[in-house]
Amino acid sequence: MSGPAPTPGRPRPSRDVLATIEFLLLDVDGVLTDGRIWFDAEGREQKTFHVHDASGLVYWHRSGLRSGFLSGRGGDIVERRGRELGVHELMLHRRDKGAAFAELLQRQRLEPARVAYVGDDLLDLPVLRQVGFAATVPQARAEVLAQCHFVTARNAGFGAARDVVEELLRARDAWDAILQRDGRG
Numbered sequence: 001m002s003g004p005a006p007t008p009g010r011p012r013p014s015r016d017v018l019a020t021i022e023f024l025l026l027d028v029d030g031v032l033t034d035g036r037i038w039f040d041a042e043g044r045e046q047k048t049f050h051v052h053d054a055s056g057l058v059y060w061h062r063s064g065l066r067s068g069f070l071s072g073r074g075g076d077i078v079e080r081r082g083r084e085l086g087v088h089e090l091m092l093h094r095r096d097k098g099a100a101f102a103e104l105l106q107r108q109r110l111e112p113a114r115v116a117y118v119g120d121d122l123l124d125l126p127v128l129r130q131v132g133f134a135a136t137v138p139q140a141r142a143e144v145l146a147q148c149h150f151v152t153a154r155n156a157g158f159g160a161a162r163d164v165v166e167e168l169l170r171a172r173d174a175w176d177a178i179l180q181r182d183g184r185g
Contacts, residue, residue, distance in 0.1 A: 098126030
């Protein structure tokens, strides 16, 4: 996408509100990936993930915070990536994301206001409407943009989740410590 990112539809929460976010929930296809699905000659699904998003999740977790994937699809590659990154909740093959979110809140003992969610399509709307910080990517559907507080500078699959992590860690005053250590430890 060229040009400026679309404007979100809802006002951005205050820095104090953002600092209370303790769980980052991410859609997979269209957020962590660019939305395209590849199949090899044997019919195996292939996806690409960006290392900046992975680093962002590492920084998020090192800050003592939790994360999860919520996807209407799934697959071995998504499960593998989630395990590699130490994601706390893998909710895959969940087309009713509102019901999945309710289960997550109960399991993780969270209030919706303590969750940030990044989604891009209509299935994400029930969650985006409830969370304390609703974020999306520039390629999101118009109906999703209208429900979000924040649109990432980076495209889906190219570091968009990292943009959200940095926003939230800055609100907690945790980003400077990460920079001082050059991202290490």
